[in-house]
Amino acid sequence: MNTLEQAAAGTTARRRPRRRGAFFRGRLLHIWTWLVITWLFLPIAVMILFGFNDTRGRYNQTWQGFTLRWYAELFAIDDLTVALVNSLLIALLTMLIAGVLGTLIGLALGRYRFRGSGLMKLVMFAAISCAEIIMGASLLSMFVTLAVPLGFWTTVIAHVMFSVSFVAVTVRARVMVVDRSLEEAARDLGASGWETFRLVTFPMIFPGVLAGSLLAFALSIDDFVITNFVSGGTVTFPLWIYGATRVGIPPQVNVMGTLIFGVGVLIAVLNAFGGRRR
Amino acid sequence: MTEIQVGRAAAGPAAVGRPPDRPEVPAIELEGVVKDFVSRGEVVRAVKGVSFSIAEGEFFSLLGPSGCGKTTTMRMIAGFEEPTSGRIRLHGVDVTDVPPNRRDVNMVFQSYALFPHMNVWENVAFGLKRKKVPEPEIRRRVGEMLEIVGLTGREKSRPRELSGGQQQRVALARALVNRPRALLLDEPLGALDLKLRQQMQLELKRIQREVGITFVYVTHDQSEALTMSDRIAVMNDGAVEQLADPREIYERPATAFVASFIGTSNLLSGQISAISGDVATVRLGDRGRVLLNGGGHRLGESVQITVRPEKIRILPGEPEGDVSAVPGVVSEVVYLGTYNSYAVTLDGGAEVTVFEQNAHDSTGTAERGDSVWLSWQPHHSYAIGSASSR
16 A cells, blocks of 8 residues: 555545444454354364374274374275265266256246246245155155165155255246346347257356256255165265264264365355356 | 448348348338237237338338337337237238248347357357358458447457447347348337437448348437438337328327427417418417418317427517417526527416527527517418328
8 A cells, every 4th residue: 555545545534423333343243254154164174174183993083193094095994985976976966867857947937937837936945945854754655655666766866856946946046137138139140949048048047057956966965864764775975974973983984074075165166266257 | 441232142041031122012011910918817909900011221210108019019020929910021921920030130139138158259140150151251241240330359358348339239230240131129229328329329320321221210219210210100009100201200290199209399279260261270368379271170170289399489579470479478498508498378378388599699588477479380380180180
């Protein structure tokens, strides 16, 4: 800051009517913000930290020194590795299927009024607000009634079912703000219906599709309640951890958690930068 | 400045409305076009049987207040709305059921509707690429078009990096590069400030002359329509009130609506009290008289007369001769720079607006509270809603 700016800043500060506590209030907001951030971040920090803990016993609860051993032996526990692969596969499939279905639903709800569109919206929000325990129990009784063998695919079906609404709602919000005359302009310039979608509509709603799909992935990979009901013999990452709590959670879990979190942060950062560029 | 030829040869093979050139066939024809919208179970008739034809190369305006059906009419020409009944023809070919991507017209949208994820070049080339025009020709035509609208050098810019006026030019270029049979413009200058708007009006007129394409221009701004158009259709409540050239619309409004919508207009009503030869006289109060040209009037007939504010002169005493003469009191004087505006209250209570050019000196001819006489020539009185005016 040069002297001129300092002088100008000084003038405005002096001119501004003195309000008691204004300074303190500004500082208070600052402190409060950092308190909230700490509150949100502390558990994650502990998880990351204990991935580096040189623990000897079964319990990973007291700090015993720094090591990178658990990163080297990440896949040493076969059951845990299988569970992680299951979870990643299920989450990817859920992201793809719920992404496509949710985008179509979001487009329809955002663009058109049709017979049943009101009911559709209601069902979407009901699925979002429904308690997981109820959804899990009713999905289980449905699969049992229909005599569908429980396992990998019932888990995928259940995950798609509860995450598709999130994609649809996100895409719909995006569709609503896209200027409709953009599509008309494309038609006017000779584009067919499919070309209009491919060249104009989809690029315009892509941020919503991406956000919704990532949300579906995130919801799927850490779901426990519903998965516990419908997964049958298939063990996912959260189910394995839940089972391990009784005998002690190995540090590999912390490492995997850290890696998943890291990928999430990376995507969020990329999205923030991409969004600014767009 | 590049002259672009009005070549049609390179048009898309699928375009409808592009028969061999026949100048006698109108570019656009509407025949009894009706459009109903259903809103909450109720049928609303937005366009109530509109018929007109637009000649090749004409600058044609649809003028009217918001909600008058002008935009709906244009959207039906573009193909975005389907008429409830009636036919639309482009160069004699019925296109009523043809989708917009197969009609040989292009539109400039009110919001410009530029594709935000494409740069200027990609926006302008969009239509030619859809028509599978060969790449070298696309490069040549897009380059030419950007030169015409003065945007050479901005090819790589995204629409949001451009000013409003520049975006407007991109929208224009994107439509014109396809060499459509007609260009439809939906209030294209609405978002620009006054100075830029006036500049773009002249620019549009120049471009239209240069490319020789039929322009159909939707606007609610009467001065814009008067400035640019060859002919204007004034619309109100879903119907065309008058279709004529700007001078005719201004000087001889067909209805009270047209008279009041276009410019400022004074509306006086009275009964015909005398007819001598070609001039009819309408008594106005005890002392006033309004003279009116044109036969076909009957004694005792009720008429409404419009007279434009700039045709009226303010005099200190009663004028002699065959002119209209109406007494009144000046109730307001407003200085408007190039002219003064007077509000004069007549004996009967009616208020008349008079414009006087600021040509001679800074003080006007009359002050507030002055008793004055208003006077104008018989041919400046124009009777509306009567037999002689239709």
